[in-house]
Amino acid sequence: MKPSLSTKQLQLLDTAESLFSQKGFDGTSVRDIAEAAGINTAMISYYFGSKEKLMEEIFERKSLNIKEKVANLLKDDSLNPLEKMYSLVDMYIEGILSRKTFHRILLCEQIINQNPSIITMLDKMKTKNSEYINDLIRLGQRKGLFKKNIDIPMMTNTLIGTVSHTLVNLDFYKTYHHMEGLKDEEFERVVKKRLSVHIKNIYKAILTHES
Amino acid sequence: MKPSLSTKQLQLLDTAESLFSQKGFDGTSVRDIAEAAGINTAMISYYFGSKEKLMEEIFERKSLNIKEKVANLLKDDSLNPLEKMYSLVDMYIEGILSRKTFHRILLCEQIINQNPSIITMLDKMKTKNSEYINDLIRLGQRKGLFKKNIDIPMMTNTLIGTVSHTLVNLDFYKTYHHMEGLKDEEFERVVKKRLSVHIKNIYKAILTHES
Amino acid sequence: MKPSLSTKQLQLLDTAESLFSQKGFDGTSVRDIAEAAGINTAMISYYFGSKEKLMEEIFERKSLNIKEKVANLLKDDSLNPLEKMYSLVDMYIEGILSRKTFHRILLCEQIINQNPSIITMLDKMKTKNSEYINDLIRLGQRKGLFKKNIDIPMMTNTLIGTVSHTLVNLDFYKTYHHMEGLKDEEFERVVKKRLSVHIKNIYKAILTHES
Amino acid sequence: MKPSLSTKQLQLLDTAESLFSQKGFDGTSVRDIAEAAGINTAMISYYFGSKEKLMEEIFERKSLNIKEKVANLLKDDSLNPLEKMYSLVDMYIEGILSRKTFHRILLCEQIINQNPSIITMLDKMKTKNSEYINDLIRLGQRKGLFKKNIDIPMMTNTLIGTVSHTLVNLDFYKTYHHMEGLKDEEFERVVKKRLSVHIKNIYKAILTHES
């Protein structure tokens, strides 16, 4: 069991997360983080052991863990398989967009991938998430509601890829649709809604339409 | 007019591109690059002026330029608008997957974004590419073949997002579908084909189906 | 308010001053300084920010500040103007020869002059010092003791120029007068005395004689 | 016998002299010189063997050689000893101010002094010049026109020191006397004249006055 973190440590994690998302892991020095957090440079090694361990801590705390939610989803008899997929889509949209900063880091780190500990974490996460979607889609197929021959990872790629690419180009999206005047929360609400409709349309088409 | 680069310089660019895609810009030292390329460390400054300029050179040479191709596409009377969209989809798939290394760099850099020169390049590219897709979709709408109320940037997000996320998770995709035995080129051919079918299905559904 | 410097920092300043005076600013590397001072190379940036800032610190600490002394001199009713000039001459001789090392640096830097911060410091110093001599000479002129038409900057040039050139050629002077046997302090005492007599003679002649 | 230098080499020497006088020897790179002279960087090593040898060449060509002139001066029966000293003063003023650029280099290098070859050159020069002044003053003393107990090196220090310090502070002198409007040659003429009168007054006072 890990010891729980103090307020200062949590605040330090937030500061680091913010800087990592702007300048990358290698582009952010422990001095940058310490200065931005208003603490002594030595504290980062002191609190977390090293800069790498700090990053790992961020990943451990922020990694999406949809296990429980999906388990509930699978058991929920009030929803048909397509509705369950819809629910899953919304869970991902919410999970990614409400962790914008962290997800930007994740997008880089899964490419650059230098820290073995993080590689392991990411691999586990991908596998887990994939299994849940598998279960959900197979359920729909068994019930004859979804088509056969679904390329399941490709479904995931479209779901996560679309949300991620939207996240990275949020500013462009805002400008394109002339929503510069909207408050941040309002804009985020709109984006989530549109992503939801957009991806659900796609999922419905792929899962149920004749091709 | 820029002077054309020597064979050695071009080889250096490839080496650097490869390292940047694996370890990121900040995670790659000029000594790393020079060693991998078998040249003297000083040559990087000598050839390109600086590590940053080297990166810019990579971007300038590898940035997708689909301008001409799309122009031809728009004029081509033998294709209907949906076929034109299909063709565009294939152009993007081909453009990204045939530049895998560079595209991995791009995915990180558009998030981290420290180099103003590269920011400018990326912004131009995004705007250009967006305009072409706009033109294509509006053409289909005028002809009454595409639905109204298409969220065009969201279409792009799904296209590029899906391809990018597939690119980043190629290994996972290969393992999932038990294609470890395939040769690289064979596997790439399969992936491109599946991406093509997958995204065209999506585009057809969004552009033409009733929701 | 600047933080006061530690013993180590002060010792480092002395070491650097000595090396700069022997090999010049550009001819002295931070490694040279660190090695001579027996500290880690990184400490120079750590203590002073940069090699340039280190030089500025030397200048700030060693620049002649004769302001107060001259102010007292002007007010002192027990001395006539010529005696005041004599006193000023001794102040300069003492000020330069007791800072031999620093003054050698200054002689080079006011020619080479690359550091804007030091340029500013030197300009201020020159202007200040010039004003005081002005005041002193004008006082003598008003009292009818000094001739009119004194070329005041030329007086300064002779004062500082003679002392500086003596400083630079101290070894030659020692050899010429066969004073190799003298202890350093003894020799310095003799030089100061002779400079004092020599320049006072000159000043008396220029300020009071008919030409 | 040294081979004579080509036009390009001479022009290179001038360029180098100018840069050395502005930024010092160590502060000037061979690239700086080559660029300013519009030639290839490798040419400096090619022409002169090394950067150091280039500097030596500058010194050899520009070092004051007053030997012959002073010899003539000593023999000249039409001038009395004081007039001969006056003539010597003018020779130095002219010699220094007409080689402003080189003399600025010399002022630094005789302090920094890293190049043994230049040290030797400077030592020879100092000794030679000192001997000539010695001869001249002793002549005046034998004729009973000059006082005994003249500190001859101190005379030299005042002569060269005053001229040098004037040279280094030319801009200040120009501003002080509101001569900004003067053309360069005009201003130089004025300065030489004033230096001449000033130092001759000093020399006359020291050599002939009762103290």
Place this chain on the structure above:
DNA sequence: GATGAATGAGGGTTCATTCAT
């Protein structure tokens, strides 16, 4: 528990020079 001083390694870049042509 927390800090500022101090460290050795390594960062990107520039240096004077040499080499092949």
Place this chain on the structure above:
DNA sequence: GATGAATGAACCCTCATTCAT
């Protein structure tokens, strides 16, 4: 005779971390 490419060393500085307090 002259050049542009190439080199290894050195440049100043910043890095993440550790140490003594």
